[in-house]
Amino acid sequence: MKQREFYQARVERILEAALPIKTPHYLSEAMRYSVLGGGKRIRAILVYATGEALKIKPELLDSPAAAIEMLHAYSLVHDDLPCMDDDDLRRGKPTTHIAYDEATAVLAGDALQTAAFETLSSVNSEICAENQLKILNILATASGVNGMVKGQAIDLAAVGKLISENELETMHLNKTGALIKASVLMASYCTNDTESEKTDAQRVKLTEYAESIGLAFQVQDDILDIQSDTETLGKQQGADIAAGKPTYPSIMGMDAAKQKLFNLHQKAIDSLSEFGEEANLLREIANFIVKRIA
């Protein structure tokens, strides 16, 4: 089994254990439905891959890997709501508000966000409290009004409007980029050391890497929205265009979008030049992101 699939299965087990069925059952079932059994787990795999690059053992990375997937899942559940993107299909299954109902989807999303912070704030004897707090602050900053939610708010306001490539970039740097960057940065703090010049320098490079693949991911998403099909995607093909959402191909043309994807991939690979083979999984993720078909 490939390393990527190995970590994908690992975070699935961690999430499964972190979200047991509890009273009232329908709530925890909806939470599990929203987060388990699907998804590429790119963010969690990035946490583990960064751990490999920095020689941090996987046991120390399980909490941030699970937390970032919970956070991401909550954002999808709320994003799919009728008052937001109104999507019926996600990861090849009915969205949470379709499988349950709207109220349950709102609550399950809310509780998944909380669960992410609960996971990160649980006592961990192998990561010092200063770093745990830092990890938590990275996730909170990346996912709130200065990060992911900001991107979603720009997205909602942009529907049906003409926006520039720069504005589109700001939206994506926040909407998806912030969490991808957070995955890499959180992993870098999963140690007992509070200060390290070497790690600080590595963080700069890892941040460059994360920003490049974050945007690349989105450019490829926009390309797939046009060139793939619903069955392969596991969500409605053409949904963004139909919703009047600005995309890279719609703003800059398909050829230019593909060139941009190529450049971002190159930049991601270049930013890892000072790492040896311990960063191979990070390189593989960059390759996967531009070559994926769904």
Added chain:
Amino acid sequence: MKQREFYQARVERILEAALPIKTPHYLSEAMRYSVLGGGKRIRAILVYATGEALKIKPELLDSPAAAIEMLHAYSLVHDDLPCMDDDDLRRGKPTTHIAYDEATAVLAGDALQTAAFETLSSVNSEICAENQLKILNILATASGVNGMVKGQAIDLAAVGKLISENELETMHLNKTGALIKASVLMASYCTNDTESEKTDAQRVKLTEYAESIGLAFQVQDDILDIQSDTETLGKQQGADIAAGKPTYPSIMGMDAAKQKLFNLHQKAIDSLSEFGEEANLLREIANFIVKRIA
């Protein structure tokens, strides 16, 4: 000015500063609309009052006081949504989804929850990282699937059903009680000491106090829903009854509900017997909760 109003004004200033207007404006404006300029601030005042009882200076309590009010505000915004309680009026003003729209209300609520954890995870030189992490964990545990959201989920499932007094109690202990208890417990960790037997013993008593006033608050809420009027309440009078929600008076009768309120108040006061006049504000809050008219 009474001490209670002093702290009410204090947390208002902290919240105001913690939530500046940012791009996109409509999102941060909706967040400010949802949390500023209203509310009794019972939870924040409890944080400061517990600080007084434990001789902790207010500066150390500002973050948890603001965080608990952000968390509470997010829960109200989502609770008022059409798919949840569908309320148009809150604190005498149109609810967030009425003043803005549903999508904005979902996002503003989401971002307010995140902001609570962002606030608590910011570096604070006067509270050790171990305690900051503990404070964060208290809030996360109290507000998620084992606390507030659990209570909301029980509440939603109970509409139009006959439930026992015990089930009603479980719902309220989670829905409102968990955050009230968290206010008191968070305050007790706003120090640089990680271990103290004296504080542990005080925490037991403070927890008893918080559980009693948390339930008392809810019993009084149910009584006011029947005996007050919309203008005084700042929200629709009779809304719970109209929505088919179980309440203390509807389950046990008005006289028994009032007796219960009296007993809970007595229990709260008794649990503070080992504290001197430094706990007077906690006593005043207990009195306020049973005597309030809105």
